[in-house]
Amino acid sequence: MLNILVVGSGGREHAMSWKIKQSEKVNQLFIAPGNAGTAELGENIPVGVSDFEGLKKVILEKKIDLVVIGPEVPLVEGLHDFMLADAELKNVKVVGPQQEGAKLEGSKDYAKAFMQRHDIPTAKYLTVTTGNLPEGIAFLETMKAPYVLKADGLAAGKGVLIIADLAEAQASLKEMLDGQFGAASSKVVIEEFLAGIELSVFAITDGKDYQILPEAKDYKRIGEGDTGLNTGGMGAISPVPFADQAFMEKIETRIVKPTVEGLKKDHIPYNGFIFFGLISVDGEPMVIEYNVRMGDPETEAVMLRIKSDFVDLLLAAAEGTMGQQQIEIDERAAAAVMLVSGGYPGDYTKGIPMSGFTDTVNSILFHAGTKQKGDEVVTDGGRVIAISSYGKDMNEALAQSYANAEKINFEGKYYRKDLGFDL
Ligand code: AMP
Ligand code: GLY
Secondary structure (H helix, E strand, O other), rough: OEEEEEEOOOOOHHHHHHHHOOOEEEEOOOOEOOOOHHOOOOEEEOOOOOOHHHHHHHHHHOOOOEEEEEEEEHHHOOOHOOOOOOOOOOEEEEEEHHHHHHHHHHHHHHHHHHEEEEEOOOOEEEOOOOHHHHHHHHHHHHHOOOOOEEEOOOOOOOOEEEEEEHHHHHHHHHHHHHOOOHHHHHHEEOOOOOOOEEEEEEEEEEEOOOEEEEEEEEEEEEEOOOOOEEEOEEEEEEEEOOHHHHHHHHHHHHHHHHHHHHHHHHOOOOOOOEEEEEEOOOOOOEEEEOOOOOOOOOOHHHHHOOOOOOOHHHHHHHHHHHHHHHOOEEEEEEEEEEEEOOOOOOOOOOOOEEEEEHHOOOOOOEEEEEEEOOOEEEEEOOOEEEEEEOOHHHHHHHHHHHHHHHHEEEOOOOOOOOOOOOO
């Protein structure tokens, strides 16, 4: 029986906690810092994801056996490395890569060089700093519109610019290098634009073997028809209808396997999740980005489709026994619809009372930005709650989530009613 600590506070961490809690191997579950939803599954501990000393205290006090790191920030900041370097923590099991592996998400330049080295299909690119700006300007002239500019470092999902006009792209390149995204854009990756339809594929690995989790598609734009500003994600569906067996096999042989093999060849220790942000270009999968964690809101759909004991998979990743694991997938479809605060992704108000939870039927509510305030649950973020449902297909799962989306109330509530429109 294990004491497990989940690090994070979003819908992803609630969904993982929900799945972890179904395992008979769990003694106690803790979430740091968690949200009003995770509080129903385990004990929330008010320690932030970057407070390594605070997390150490929790791990020792609560006799934690397994730490599952949800978001990218503590991974890129080196939480796993911190634990390995600490005499009292080094034997605690961890799911989530060390800093070197986390660079696959923390540095676009590092990720592109990795893909190039290991022949993994991705867009043509050039990395630019103030040192080779003229080369960058000239490289843009060799490309066709639109132009893709990416801040090298973490920029909370805002560091990618897609620009139609050449002169404007050249000006933007300079602005980025001048600190538009702070240190994150002191290097900029210029990339060939890829046209196609995107999907998210996930693997869990111990650095030697891997298991592929159900794939998903997320909807990033705030507006219907994929219009308006980018958000953290407005919903997700799984499976992805166009990702048939033949396509998934291409993804495995051309992308997933070479990535895990590449980590081995480069002597990069890696255990945890790999999120492949992919695009299908005329039926051929290419990598847009790596993330070193699960996707959010994809996790709020993907967890519903994992039939296996999730704790077994987590333990196998932490202990290096993934080669002995099998994963069993639920045949049903799953959908997650995200309810967000009015005004999001711009300014919005927090602390708005929520109601209607007990009126919902046949959905699972995964809290993203909520907080318990007295006996009330109030909004505490832009993305507030994901409504996840099963269905025989995507449309049935979505219809169920939409029916319940009507029942949860808070002033300013907004959600997209067209998820799956493009499939
Ligand atoms: P990223 O942060 O790298 O995932 O980029 C954010 C979004 O920008 C992606 O989800 C894509 O929609 C888009 N994008 C990134 N790179 C490219 C590319 N090379 N071609 C077309 N769209 C891209
Ligand atoms: N849903 C995309 C992400 O988690 O980055």
